[in-house]
Amino acid sequence: MTEYRIDDLARVAGTTTRNVRGYQDRGLLPRPFRRGRIAIYTDAHVARLKVINDLLKRGFTIRHIGDFLTGVARGDDLTDVLGLREVVSERWSTTRPTIVSADELAEMLHTTDPDHLRRLTEFGLIRPEPGDDGPRSYVIRDPETVAGYGRLVALGITLSDLLDVHAELDRAMDAAANTLISAGRRMVTTGHSDGWIPQTSEESSEATRLLTELRRSGQVSAHNALDRALDRDMARQLADYLDAARESGHDPDHNPTAATDPSAGE
Numbered sequence: 001m002t003e004y005r006i007d008d009l010a011r012v013a014g015t016t017t018r019n020v021r022g023y024q025d026r027g028l029l030p031r032p033f034r035r036g037r038i039a040i041y042t043d044a045h046v047a048r049l050k051v052i053n054d055l056l057k058r059g060f061t062i063r064h065i066g067d068f069l070t071g072v073a074r075g076d077d078l079t080d081v082l083g084l085r086e087v088v089s090e091r092w093s094t095t096r097p098t099i100v101s102a103d104e105l106a107e108m109l110h111t112t113d114p115d116h117l118r119r120l121t122e123f124g125l126i127r128p129e130p131g132d133d134g135p136r137s138y139v140i141r142d143p144e145t146v147a148g149y150g151r152l153v154a155l156g157i158t159l160s161d162l163l164d165v166h167a168e169l170d171r172a173m174d175a176a177a178n179t180l181i182s183a184g185r186r187m188v189t190t191g192h193s194d195g196w197i198p199q200t201s202e203e204s205s206e207a208t209r210l211l212t213e214l215r216r217s218g219q220v221s222a223h224n225a226l227d228r229a230l231d232r233d234m235a236r237q238l239a240d241y242l243d244a245a246r247e248s249g250h251d252p253d254h255n256p257t258a259a260t261d262p263s264a265g266e
Contacts (some may be wrong), residue, residue, distance in 0.1 A: 004045070007044065009049070026062065045098070097143070098139070099139050108146065108150040109146070109153060110154060120163070123163070180222060187214060
C-alpha cells in the first residue's frame with residue numbers, strides 16, 4: 001500500500017493540508033499512524049478524502065458529513081457510501097509487482113534498448129526507479145506478462161513485435177472495459193440521474209450488492225468470452241493456415257511422389 005506524508009496526501013486527493021487537519025479534528029478522517037515523529041497516511045485516507053470532496057461538491061455540508069461519520073460503527077449512510085467507493089475503486093488486476101535490478105530486467109527481456117524500456121513503461125508493465133545516473137532498478141508491475149515476453153524473445157520473437165501486439169491488444173481491452181463499466185454505470189443509476197449518490201442506508205446497501213455482483217459477473221463473463229473468441233479464431237486461422245499450406249504444396253498429407261511413383265507405396 002502506498003504511503004503518504006500530509007503534503008503528498010493533500011496533493012493526491014486534490015485538497016489542502018489545512019483541510020486534511022480540519023477533517024481529522026472533526027473526526028471525518030482517521031488519524032494517521034506514526035513512524036517516529038512522521039505522520040503516515042495510506043490509500044484509505046486518499047479514498048476517504050475523495051469521497052468527502054465528492055459529497056461537498058454535491059451540496060453536502062461538513063456538518064452532514066460529520067453526522068454520518070459519527071456513526072461509522074453503526075453503519076450510517078456515508079459509511080455505506082464509502083463502502084460503495086471501495087467496491088468501485090478495488091483493483092481488478094491482482095498481479096503482485098516485483099522489483100528487479102536494471103541488469104536483471106535486461107537479462108529477463110534480452111534487451112537494454114531504451115525504446116523498449118520506454119514502451120514497457122508507457123504500457124504500465126514496468127516502472128523505473130530513478131537513480132543518480134538513470135534507473136538502477138525497476139518495478140515489474142505485471143511479472144507474468146513480462147516473464148512471458150522474455151521467454152518468447154528467447155525463442156526468437158522480437159520484443160518490438162511483441163510490444164506492437166501488446167499495443168493493439170491494449171486498445172481492444174480498453175474498448176471492452178469501456179463496454180462493461182459503462183453498462184454497469186447505467187444499471188446502477190437505473191431510475192436515477194447520472195451522478196446519483198445513495199441517500200439512505202437501504203439504497204447504499206442495495207447499490208453495494210449490485211456493484212459487487214456486477215463486478216463479479218462482468219469479470220467472469222469477459223474472461224469466458226475471451227476464451228471462446230480465442231477458440232473460434234484459432235479454429236478459423238488454423239483452417240486458413242492449412243489452406244495456405246496446401247496451396248503452396250507444403251501440405252503434410254499431400255505426397256506428390258506417391259501420386260507419380262508406383263513403388264512409393266510399397
